[in-house]
Amino acid sequence: MGEDIQKPLTSRMSVALAWGLISSRTLINKILKKHSISDTGAETYISELIWREFYKYIMYHNPHCMNMELQTKKRNIMWREGKQAKIYFQKWIQAQTGYKIIDSAMHQIIQTGWMHNRARMIVASVLTKNLGIDWRWGQDYFRSVLLDLDEASNNGGWQWGASVGIDPKPIRIFNPYSQQERFDPDEKYIKKYLPKDYDLKEPIIDHKIARAEALARYNLNIIK
Numbered sequence: 001m002g003e004d005i006q007k008p009l010t011s012r013m014s015v016a017l018a019w020g021l022i023s024s025r026t027l028i029n030k031i032l033k034k035h036s037i038s039d040t041g042a043e044t045y046i047s048e049l050i051w052r053e054f055y056k057y058i059m060y061h062n063p064h065c066m067n068m069e070l071q072t073k074k075r076n077i078m079w080r081e082g083k084q085a086k087i088y089f090q091k092w093i094q095a096q097t098g099y100k101i102i103d104s105a106m107h108q109i110i111q112t113g114w115m116h117n118r119a120r121m122i123v124a125s126v127l128t129k130n131l132g133i134d135w136r137w138g139q140d141y142f143r144s145v146l147l148d149l150d151e152a153s154n155n156g157g158w159q160w161g162a163s164v165g166i167d168p169k170p171i172r173i174f175n176p177y178s179q180q181e182r183f184d185p186d187e188k189y190i191k192k193y194l195p196k197d198y199d200l201k202e203p204i205i206d207h208k209i210a211r212a213e214a215l216a217r218y219n220l221n222i223i224k
C-alpha cells in the first residue's frame, strides 16, 4: 500500500475485480491464508476491499444515488452552468487546468485507463470545488475512460470527492499545490505524464478564490 502516486505500491487489482476475474472474497481468503488479520498490511488491504463492498451496499440500498446526492441537504448546490461550465469541463478533460498535478493525472487516465486513488480524489475535488462543476459530469467522464470502472465505487468516489456522499466532514477542498508537494515532491509523476511542451504557467482559477467560491456554493461559512 502506498501514497506514492508516481510508482504506486497499490495492488492494481481493480481491473481484475471490475471485470469479474477475481472477487474480494477470494482475495481476502488468499491474504488470510498467509497473514493474520492484525498484520498491518493485511488489515489495510482488506479495509480497502471493504470500501469496494461498502459502496456496493450503498448503491444497492440507494439506487437513486447514481444520479443524486446521498446527503439530502446537499441536493441544492448551484453547480456552475452554461458556457463557462462547458469551457472549464473541457479544460479539465483535456488536462489544461494549469494545475500540474491535475493535468498529469488527466493525462495518465487517457494514456492508461487507470489512476491512483489519491490522484482520483484530487481531480474530483478540483473539478467540483475549484471549478464548481457538477460531480455527475466527472462521474460520466470516468465512466467513459476507466478500465476498472465499477459503477458503485465510481459513484461513491465522486460523491466523496464532491462532499455530497459518505463523509462526515461538511466539505473537503484539496489544495492542488500542497497535494503535489506531499505526494509528488520530486515531480516524478508530473515528469512522467505531462507532455514536454506543456507551458501553462497560471491555473485556470486561483486556488484561494476557488476555495472561497466553493464555500459559498456549498453554503458553508468556514473560516479555516
Ligand SMILES: Cc1cc2nc3c(=O)[nH]c(=O)nc-3n(C[C@H](O)[C@H](O)[C@H](O)COP(=O)(O)OP(=O)(O)OC[C@H]3O[C@@H](n4cnc5c(N)ncnc54)[C@H](O)[C@@H]3O)c2cc1C
Pocket: 001, 010, 011, 012, 013, 014, 015, 017, 018, 048, 049, 050, 051, 052, 053, 055, 115, 116, 117, 118, 120, 121, 124, 142, 146, 148, 149, 150, 151, 153, 154, 155, 156, 157, 158, 161
Ligand atoms: C472519483 C473516484 C472514482 C473511482 N472510481 C473507481 C472505479 O470506477 N472502480 C474502482 O474499482 N475503484 C474506483 N475508485 C476507488 C479507487 O481509486 C480504486 O479502487 C483504486 O485506485 C484501484 O487501485 P488498486 O487496485 O491498486 O487499489 P488498492 O489500493 O490495491 O486496493 C485494492 C482494492 O480495494 C478496492 N479499493 C481501494 N480503494 C478503494 C476506494 N477508495 N473505494 C472503493 N474501493 C477501493 C479496489 O477494489 C482495489 O482494487 C474511485 C475513487 C475515486 C476517488
